[in-house]
Amino acid sequence: MATLFLGLNANAARMDMVDVSNNNGYMSAAEYVSMRNEFGVKAVTVKISEGGTYKDPYAASNIANVQAAGLYVNGYHFARYATKAQAIAEADFAGQTAKAAGLPVGAVLATDVESQEANNQSKATNDRNNAAFMKEIQKFGYRADVYTSGSWANNKMTIKGKTGWIAAYPYVVSGKNWYSSNHAWQWSSTAKFRISYGGFDVSQLNSDYYTAGQKSKVKPTNKAAVKANNQKANKNTSKLVASAKWVKETKTYTLKTAVKLHTGASTSSSVITTLPAGTTVKTDQVIIQGGYRWARQPRFNGYGYLATGPASNTLEYVKSGATHTYYTVKYGDSWWTIAQRNGLSMTTLASQNGKSIYTTIYPGQRLVVR
Incomplete structure (x- = not known):
């Protein structure tokens, strides 16, 4: 939005x-x-x-x-x-x-x-x-x-x-x-x-x-x-759009807790099974509706649907598979210059790499920036 x-x-x-x-x-x-x-x-x-x-x-x-x-x-x-x-x-x-x-x-x-x-x-x-x-x-x-x-x-x-x-x-x-x-x-x-x-x-x-x-x-x-x-x-202020739409999202999630897999994107739909914590789920589309963020899981005989979090679009019940963007340190770089270039604070950049802002970095070193 x-x-x-x-x-x-x-x-x-x-x-x-x-x-x-x-x-x-x-x-x-x-x-x-x-x-x-x-x-x-x-x-x-x-x-x-x-x-x-x-x-x-x-x-x-x-x-x-x-x-x-x-x-x-x-x-x-x-x-x-x-x-x-x-x-x-x-x-x-x-x-x-x-x-x-x-x-x-x-x-x-x-x-x-x-x-x-x-x-x-x-x-x-x-x-x-x-x-x-x-x-x-x-x-x-x-x-x-x-x-x-x-x-x-x-x-x-x-x-x-x-x-x-x-x-x-x-x-x-x-x-x-x-x-x-x-x-x-x-x-x-x-x-x-x-x-x-x-x-x-x-x-x-x-x-x-x-x-x-x-x-x-x-x-x-x-x-x-x-x-x-x-x-x-406010380019379009004529009406509120009430209908939700499916959005493509191809991701792999690992469940942090047991989650019910439904036949549709609604808590009132039938439950196919309960997926235990630790289950890996591959999804292809998501939608926000009924107070939840729903993900669709392709299955051998159709689709299953699970609520991956509240409608605020946070992933409350699942954690995403590790996909990161890396930056290779160049001569003259510092925590400050790399953080500024990637829209991060120095503390955030250092912590997500398991380091502090006082740790020395070297040319050729790879840092997670996303």
Whole structure:
């Protein structure tokens, strides 16, 4: 989806809030300052944890650098719970991890509910589990909320008005203020910022819940960049495209967990089999629909379909086969020059090669840059 920031076109969405995780790599305070000054970002929500054991390795640096940039900081936990007891345990783990990472008391610590575990539960069970998580997280001094997809809201779980952070990605972001009765609407996972590499999740805030009631005075200073992005993304504003399309994607995935293989790209379709963790799956097409990113697997007697992640287009349940782009170091190169040439930070470039920025590199050496 084309990216935009709206400060000039009142009919499109705003980049009020950005959420970041280890997928974005190390983010400097300068990058957050650019988001604030050039694009009007008011708040950043940082991934803290997932399930009962995973701690995001960039949580502490993200929290510190967001605060250094003068932006309001929140956190989120990717939920894996299926029972009330698990929800309480994950809330305790998330709260303790957030405290250790420096998330300030009074910030929002949302539960991100979009996993296969939640999909397997009834609406009543998810409501009970979410309520238990949010009640427990408040014991740490954090404010609570639920993040989920638009297709799950009030379907897989109850999201009342004046609560909730909802994800829904229209092809054309204009003509409608989506989820205006909820706290926030996440409208893209591919937004670009001038000095930051890769795509970002961005949300429009429909209340001041994620800025703790503070009235932000942030206004974009680089209006030319805002206008250019805005015009590019709003070439067609006549209608929203509701129908999803299959896209060619020939890849090999290795499953991180057991995944059901369906007869169609829908959770309501029949299950062919359950593929165990470690299974290698070759796919030929993908589609975003029904709250999931579905991949099609050619089989000897037709096709099988598996959900490779939520509709945010992340590969939550599978990991891609190793395919990298390499760069051969030349005389005079440095970590800085190679990183700049490939749109990376020095820290990210070094870490993805198992090194630090203080490691000496030599002409002829091959480095992973993608």
